[in-house]
Amino acid sequence: MVKPQATSHKSILTSCSRGMLRGTFLYAVCSFILPTANANLIDATYGVGAGSFELGNFVNGGADGASFGGADFMGLAVGSTAIIGWTVGGPGDGVDWLTTPRFGALDGVHSVDLNHTIASSISTTIPTITGDVYDLSFGAAAWVSGTSNTGLVSAGSLLNQNFSTTLSNTLAAQAFDPFVFQFTATGSSTTITFKSTNQLAGGFTYGPVIDNVSVNFVSGPVTSVPEPSSIALILMGLGAEISRKALKHRKDS
Numbered sequence: 414m415v416k417p418q419a420t421s422h423k424s425i426l427t428s429c430s431r432g433m434l435r436g437t438f439l440y441a442v443c444s445f446i447l448p449t450a451n452a453n454l455i456d457a458t459y460g461v462g463a464g465s466f467e468l469g470n471f472v473n474g475g476a477d478g479a480s481f482g483g484a485d486f487m488g489l490a491v492g493s494t495a496i497i498g499w500t501v502g503g504p505g506d507g508v509d510w511l512t513t514p515r516f517g518a519l520d521g522v523h524s525v526d527l528n529h530t531i532a533s534s535i536s537t538t539i540p541t542i543t544g545d546v547y548d549l550s551f552g553a554a555a556w557v558s559g560t561s562n563t564g565l566v567s568a569g570s571l572l573n574q575n576f577s578t579t580l581s582n583t584l585a586a587q588a589f590d591p592f593v594f595q596f597t598a599t600g601s602s603t604t605i606t607f608k609s610t611n612q613l614a615g616g617f618t619y620g621p622v623i624d625n626v627s628v629n630f631v632s633g634p635v636t637s638v639p640e641p642s643s644i645a646l647i648l649m650g651l652g653a654e655i656s657r658k659a660l661k662h663r664k665d666s
């Protein structure tokens with residue numbers, strides 16, 4: 414058994430801010446003293462890099478149930494969970510998991526093309542708190558010869574939000590436009606879904622390509638949050654009250 418190490422206040426805050434303590438008592442402490450810890454909740458749930466499509470068994474040229482893969486991409490059919498944290502959905506025949514150097518990425522080496530050959534979707538589900546507000550950010554790109562540069566994104570209160578990205582002249586240096594949308598969680602978990610809304614009928618299909626998806630807590634129902642120093646004062650006050658009551662109890666008995 415690994416003996417737990419003493420944890421300094423600074424390291425707690427660092428760990429809090431990196432979302433490393435989920436599921437632990439210290440995470441509850443984090444939630445109390447640092448509710449604005451700005452970790453990407455997708456990475457906190459599935460591992461660092463999950464929101465950027467970096468995790469999973471990428472097979473260059475391979476396919477997971479899809480009809481084909483190719484140079485620097487892997488075809489993923491509907492239902493594929495090859496990308497850790499994500500599930501491929503319809504309505505088309507899946508997505509392509511891309512890698513550099515042939516296809517540019519916004520972060521790391523991988524990105525996702527929402528068209529395998531027919532416009533499709535990809536989703537991830539994270540734990541949330543009903544009523545809390547979150548920022549959803551990502552980058553999206555498209556290729557001038559691909560024609561598919563529009564999509565929809567949904568998460569909690571955000572339903573079928575349109576996004577449209579500029580067309581790049583090259584695949585390797587495709588430009589990712591930044592998008593940020595805010596949503597309110599409507600349950601104890603939230604599914605984030607990206608869906609392509611266009612494809613080149615009967616021909617080459619590409620885009621929109623998404624990467625670097627991040628969900629970050631913005632605010633909860635509580636409007637004022639005590640500072641750590643205020644918490645210390647509250648705890649000191651509680652301690653004094655307990656001591657006073659204990660003294661009174663001894664005097665009364």
Ligand SMILES: [Ca+2]
Nearest residue numbers: 465520521523
């Ligand atoms: Ca990436």
